[in-house]
Amino acid sequence: xxxxxxxxxxxxxxxxxxxxxxxxxxxxxxxxxxxxxxxxxxxxxxxxxxxxxxxxxxxxxxxxx
Amino acid sequence: xxxxxxxxxxxxxxxxxxxxxxxxxxxxxxxxxxxxxxxxxxxxxxxxxxxxxxxxxxxxxxxxxxxxxxxxxxxxxxxxxxxxxxxxxxxxxxxxxxxxxxxxxxxxxxxxxxxxxxxxxxxxxxxxxxxxxxxxxxxxxxxxxxxxxxxxxxxxxxxxxxxxxxxxxxxxxxxxxxxxxxxxxxxxxxxxxxxxxxxxxxxxxxxxxxxxxxxxxxxxxxxxxxxxxxxxxxxxxxxxxxxxxxxxxxxxxxxx
Numbered sequence: 001x002x003x004x005x006x007x008x009x010x011x012x013x014x015x016x017x018x019x020x021x022x023x024x025x026x027x028x029x030x031x032x033x034x035x036x037x038x039x040x041x042x043x044x045x046x047x048x049x050x051x052x053x054x055x056x057x058x059x060x061x062x063x064x065x
Numbered sequence: 066x067x068x069x070x071x072x073x074x075x076x077x078x079x080x081x082x083x084x085x086x087x088x089x090x091x092x093x094x095x096x097x098x099x100x101x102x103x104x105x106x107x108x109x110x111x112x113x114x115x116x117x118x119x120x121x122x123x124x125x126x127x128x129x130x131x132x133x134x135x136x137x138x139x140x141x142x143x144x145x146x147x148x149x150x151x152x153x154x155x156x157x158x159x160x161x162x163x164x165x166x167x168x169x170x171x172x173x174x175x176x177x178x179x180x181x182x183x184x185x186x187x188x189x190x191x192x193x194x195x196x197x198x199x200x201x202x203x204x205x206x207x208x209x210x211x212x213x214x215x216x217x218x219x220x221x222x223x224x225x226x227x228x229x230x231x232x233x234x235x236x237x238x239x240x241x242x243x244x245x246x247x248x249x250x251x252x253x254x255x256x257x258x259x260x261x262x263x264x265x266x267x268x269x270x271x272x273x274x275x276x277x278x279x280x281x282x283x284x285x286x287x288x289x290x291x292x293x294x295x296x297x298x299x300x301x302x303x304x305x306x307x308x309x310x311x312x313x314x315x316x317x318x319x320x321x
Contacts, residue, residue, distance in 0.1 A: 006109040024112050030121045032107060032150035037142055039149035057109065059150055060117020061124070063091075064106025064134045065081030065221070065271035 004055040017048035020056065032059045067267055069213055069244055070159070070191040072130070074101045077261070078291050079132065079246065080284065081271025088123050090280050095127050098284035102130045104161055104269065106137075107151055121154075132193060134161035139174070141181045148185055160185060161193045161215070161248075171221040171249075173197055179205045186210025195248050198232035200239060207243065214243055215269060218260060219250025222272040226256035230263070237264045254283075254290030261294025262302060 003010045005024070014020035017040055021027055033040045034057040040048050050056070066073040080100040085091035095103060105124060110117050124131060133151035138144040141164060148160045164181055166174030173196055182192050186209055194206050198216040206214060216236060219225035227233060228250070236245060247260045248269040257268045268291050277283035315321075 026110060026112065028115070028118055030117050030154055031110060032154045034146050034150060037146055039146050039153075041153060057150075059107040059147075059154075060110040060115075061121040061154060062106045062108035062117060063081075063083040063085070063120065064104050064136055065083045 001050065001052050003050060003053070006056070006058055015049060016046060017050060017056065018045040020050065021045065021058070026058055030060050033057065067244070076101045076288065077267040077295055078288050079104065079267060079269035080274065081269070082124065083271055084275040085280055088120070092123060092127060093281040094274055094284035095129065097281045098274070098288040100129065100288065102132055103127070104132045104134050104271070105155065106134050107147060107154065131155050131157060132159050132161050133157065135163045137165065138163060139165050141177045141184070144177070144181045145184050148190060152190070158189055158191045159193065160190050161195060163195045175199065175202045179209055182206055182211055183209040193246070198229055198236060200235055203236055203240065207240070212243070213246065214240070215246045215248035217249035218247050218256070221249040223250055224252025224273055225250055226252050227260055233260060233263055233265070254286045257287055258290045258294035258297070261291055262297050264298050
């Protein structure tokens with residue numbers, strides 16, 4: 001399945017957002033996710049089925065002003 | 066005490082965490098400034114690179130309150146989604162709301178700002194809006210549910226200091242009970258003192274410290290300058306006069 005992850009094209013085998021994070025080796029309570037512009041809480045990732053072409057954002061804490 | 070959304074703070078400096086030469090210098094600057102509130106952000110995590118975890122661990126070790134921002138968001142939708150993400154990661158309802166309208170000046174999109182503020186306040190967020198110094202905008206943000214206002218005094222990172230003292234004074238006089246924090250444009254400690262002398266409650270700054278030759282020393286200088294400005298305001302400074310007034314008593318003067 002073709003996805004856009006953090007602005008870059010990606011061919012992934014994952015079918016859910018939770019599986020995608022595992023596939024990318026991105027885990028931890030400091031990560032936040034959104035699919036197609038909508039926030040997906042950590043507890044809902046396992047049920048969040050991804051569609052072909054979906055745009056996923058995976059964010060983490062960073063310096064800010 | 067500075068009270069923001071029911072929480073009390075001894076320091077009136079809010080410090081940004083971006084653009085420091087190293088994490089160690091950032092930590093030193095936070096400590097020496099004696100700030101109790103730092104701003105943080107969310108950015109895309111690189112695959113296999115746990116930068117976010119390291120940064121978050123550092124911030125947690127500083128024992129400060131975090132104010133997440135929506136920096137870089139150019140639409141209501143982006144800002145609201147980022148606020149939702151920040152609430153989960155940082156475990157706080159506080160959000161510094163930025164909806165940028167112009168990429169060159171980083172001027173807020175005031176229409177999007179009010180719209181996003183209304184959505185987030187209705188959802189239980191405690192919103193710190195990064196705004197221009199416009200009086201009517203301030204009224205709309207308060208009506209949207211904001212309990213704190215954060216007008217800029219010059220464009221972000223410009224270090225130009227207060228550009229419109231009259232507008233800042235107008236905000237202060239119209240909203241005597243609303244916490245007002247000058248956010249953006251401060252370049253030197255004297256700028257911070259100046260806005261505190263006008264009666265502002267606090268100052269939020271970042272670049273002026275982070276890009277100084279000695280960030281930790283500058284952080285300490287800002288902490289003291291803000292405290293001095295606040296004390297000066299409490300002490301009711303004299304208004305300027307057009308003519309001289311002798312400070313030494315005339316009574317008893319010789320040769321008169």
